[in-house]
Amino acid sequence: MAVTTFSEQHTSPIAPARIFKASIVDSHNLIPKLMPQAIKSIEIIQGNGGAGSIKQINFAEGSHFGSLKYQIDELNVETYTYNYTLIEGGALTDNLEKITYEVKFEPTPEGGSVSKVTSKYYTKGDFSLKEEDIKAGKEKVLGMYKVVEAYLLQNPDAYV
Secondary structure (H helix, E strand, O other), X not given: OEXXXXXXXXEEOOOHHHHHHHHHHOHHHHHHHHOOOXXXXXXXXEOXXXXXXXXXXXXXXXXXXXXXXXXXXXXXXXXXXXXXXXXXXXXXXXXXXXXXXXXXXXXXXXXXXXXXXXXEEEEXXXXXXXXHHHHHHHHHHXXXXXXXXXXXXXXXXXXX
């Protein structure tokens, strides 16, 4: 097994507490409302939504994937840290054992935030993963983040 790691960061004019609450803590309620054309529902299928919980994302009809499941490894609302592991469906193929994500939101001097994301792809055998192989998935996640950001900009009293 090999591990391929990718890191990226994005800036936002939204403070860490608000973007974290909206895009992470309450994602199962907010994301399907904002993106019904892509996400049918997000269900907590085990646990209470905190560390150890398992969530399932059900994609809208016509999507490339039907659903995916991930386990929340860490959810810290004080440090705006969120770690989770994709355990079933979605991008997991015959060549990938799992994918882990580490997300951290940090404040900027201007009052916004920087999100730092590290993803680790655990491949099976001698399979080699290239960044272009995962570019589409990363763009979809960034698109979802931008939809939440736009919602928060339009609704300054939401998630305060």
